Amino acid sequence: MTQVDRNEVKRLVSQGAQMVEVLPKAEYEEEHLPGAINIFLKHLDRKSAAQLDRERPIIVYCHDYQ
Amino acid sequence: MSARAAWRLVSLAFPQVFRYTAGKADWSAYGLPTEGKSVTPNRAGNLARRDVPTCSLGDRADTIRQQLQKNGARLCAVLNEHRVLLGQISAEKVESETDGTAEEIMTSAPTTFRPNAALEKLCEFFRAHKAETVWVTTNDGELLGLLYREDVQRAEPKVEEPACMH
DSSP states (O other): OEEEOHHHHHHHHHTTOEEEEOSOHHHHHHOBOTTOEEOOGGGOSHHHHTTSOTTSOEEEEOSSOO | OHHHHHHHHHHTTOSOEEEETTHHHHHHHTTOOOBSTTOOSOBHHHHSBSOOOEEOTTOBHHHHHHHHHHHTOSEEEEEOTTOBEEEEEEHHHHHHOOSSBHHHHOEESOOEEOTTOBHHHHHHHHHHHTOSEEEEEOTTOBEEEEEEHHHHHHHSOOOSSOGGGO
């Protein structure tokens, strides 16, 4: 697992990376990064992760350094 | 939270997992676009004017005065080589002190807002400080623009007595 900053996020997204916000749905609905999907941490398991493409990079984020 | 999520994906054998450590707060603090129900164009970053006169610490007062006159502006931002806002110089200052450098005549560390600051907060600031302008910078202090009270007032929902006027 690699930690990235915003410039690296932009670069990865331009290359097809998927973004996952792991905050609760209500917070995701209020505001999220463009194109990000929502999988709340408590709901992150084999089943919910199946919607992600294994061939592409995945960037996970929450609100800040939590 | 994102650390645990990233490691969980690693445990599920996803080969390319990255963690954007600074997260959503960092993204919006740089004025980058977001989506969602609470996203509004009425934020500091969208309302700030970008065509602001700027100068360096070593620039002379007379050069700055000419630049302000040319732009019809009342304030000049003093920036370093990283575009970090170090100070501000008013038109009145360069008219009264014609001989110094920006570093000698500037007002250091002016108040700033992040680009994701909401309209209500901006109104509150203008009301409390009787200010006409405030700078907008990123978390790293990099200048994005200058926000005018009149632009914030214009963006306010139409009510009889806008909060910015109080």
